[in-house]
Amino acid sequence: MVQCTTPVHRPCRCVRPRQNTGGTVESRYYFHPFTATGSAINVDDLPLDNSFAELPPAFYTRLMPTPLPAPYFVAASARAAALVGLDPALLARDDFVATFAGNHVLARAKPLAAVYSGHQFGVWAGQLGDGRAILLGQLAGPHGPMELQLKGAGKTPYSRMGDGRAVLRSSIREFLCSEAMAALGIPTTRALTMTGSDQGVLRETVESASVVTRMAPSFVRFGSFEHWSSRDKPDELRILADYVIATFYPELAGAPNPYRALLEEVTRRTAHMIAHWQAVGFMHGVMNTDNMSILGLTLDYGPFGFMDAFDSDHICNHTDQQGRYSYANQPQVGHWNCYALAQALLPLIGSVEEAQDALEVYQPAFAGKIDELLRAKLGLATAQDDDAQLFDAMFTLMDASHADFTLFFRRLGALRLDAPEHDAPLRDMFVAREDFDAWALRYRARLRLENSVDAERKLAMDRVNPKYVLRNHLAQVAIEKAQARDFSEVARLLAVLEHPFDEQPHNEHYAALPPDWASHLAVSCSS
Incomplete structure (x- = not known):
């Protein structure tokens, strides 16, 4: 038996334990972009394939999605659409909405739900599987095929006690975060489009149903x-x-x-x-x-x-x-x-x-x-033996004052090497100002070792320290508007998150500290 000695039963105090980061799969396929822009394009012309469906039947169950009553368009990602050669404007068209709600099955689709098992919270859970996700097939892209999967498309043999549906709330969170993570350069599945329906789904309360079309080269799991x-x-x-x-x-x-x-x-x-x-x-x-x-x-x-x-x-x-x-x-x-x-x-x-x-x-x-990554976040161009101590001291300082994670690193980029008198926006994030001063003194000494230049360092740091991330309260505002059939905030927030490192002066409020009411937000496995 392979023995793992890594403890996970208790929290670890170390936030910096002792390098293909884009999630890209090298293509063995020649890419023919499906640049469907004309109104005459038929959705059934999508050139789907499905290599997973070529595996023996024991690996999946072939089945059709469960239709949603009166589906409507909620949002689409132009960047994700480009990965499979689709014009994003098509995704709001009725036949595409019907397809990605599970109401119309493409001529070349081979819909299936995959079986798998796993450990949940460290305990063997036995057989699981796609309980609310149905794989339609693959579309060719410049980096290889991307599988299209409908999440929330109805019951499957692996749904156990679930209803096979996703709700608008959780779908908006997945849609926005998938694309936000991609913009941050983090390996991730993608979200192509999202549809909704007024059909009620029971969670803690009755919520409206939704389907996210997500994409990845493969959804095979551990x-x-x-x-x-x-x-x-x-x-x-x-x-x-x-x-x-x-x-x-x-x-x-x-x-x-x-x-x-x-x-x-x-x-x-x-x-x-x-x-x-x-x-x-x-x-x-x-x-x-x-x-x-x-x-x-x-x-x-x-x-x-x-x-x-x-x-x-x-x-x-x-x-x-x-x-x-x-x-x-x-x-x-x-x-x-x-x-x-x-x-x-x-x-x-x-x-x-x-x-x-x-x-x-x-x-x-x-x-x-x-x-x-931490050297880049701190604007360090070289590696030194004592960098680990500098990083650990920084996290200890942040932990003691519960400094805002995103704002700290963004403001750190504005630190001036020879002007500590201008540290106030950063210094005021800490309860014990003198502790910040001591760390900043050490940080400045480290910068001087490599003759760091303020303007150059700030440009480099702003390219890796995002100003905009999907904070819970931002997602919640978009969700509440969408629940009233106003999807404008989903589109607006997506546009902001697609450029997380830019200043975006007209969107400054999206980078502000969370309001007091945000402290009461809680997400769970039903989210």
Whole structure:
């Protein structure tokens, strides 16, 4: 058995534990853009394929989406549409709305729901699967095919006690965050479009239904492998691994042990992805193994959150009462999840030693990437031996005063090397001003070591420290307006989040501290 020694049962105080970051899959396909712009274009002309449907029937259930009554257009992402050669204006057309609500099945679609299993909150949950998501097929893109998946398209054999639906509230959060994360340069699934309906869906209260069309090169998860391993099905396990390697990691096929190489590459990508999360204060909220992408993409946006007042032990998921998925724990949980994947792949890898060797890349990959990202965030052009101490002291300082995560790093870019008298906007974020002064003195000394220039450093820092992130209260405002059939704020917020590093003077209020009422917002696994 592969043994993981990474503890995740208690919060870790270290927020900086000891490098393919864009989630791009190299294409083995020639891209023919489907630039459908004319009104005469038929939605059934979409050139769908479905490589996953070519796997044996045990991997999925073929079924049709459940139609929504009177669906309507809510929003679309032009940037996501460009990835599959679509004119975003088409997505508001009635036939496209019907298609992406699940009311019309494309001529070339092979709709299916995939089966998988997984660990949820560290406990084996057994068989899971696409309980409310239906895969339509793939569209070719410049970086390879992108699968189109309808989330909220109705019951499947894997819905368990669920209704197979998504609600407008959670769909808006997933739609906006998918595109916000992409704009931040973080590996992620994408959101193409969102449709709504007045059909009621019961959660804590009755809410309106919605469907998000999300995209990724693949939605295969760690739990997809755990499913077959747990059932002692080595043939199916090998079929899935061979499919993933041939389709997404062809460079690994010639490795002495391609399954070990797969584990190592997925482990590295996972470590890099989580380093990116930590660097922007993003918390996933439900890092179960069935929510971990085999491509190292941020997958399944539920009870996520971006850090406001910094607290290393912050838990963004109200359901997570033990704090397993706190901000500080995310790196360790990522490591734990890779061990679960290693256990699943062990029958193919062949030896515990080789699996353990593959997992050894996690800690140095995470440490190297987070150090690289933090140096960029602090405007440091070189690496020094004592940088770790500078970073740890900074996080300790932020933690003590609960300084706003995003504003701190953005304002840090305006710090002037020889003018501490102008530190007030940054200094006033801290209760103990003298502690900030002591850290700033150390930071300035570090900048002088490399002859840092204020103007150049600020430009560089503003390119990596976002001014705009999807804070919970911003999403809530958009949700409440949308629930009254006003979708303008969803579109407006999307436009802001697509340019997170720009100043956008006319959108300054989107970068402000959260209002008092935002402290009462809570998200859970039903979000």
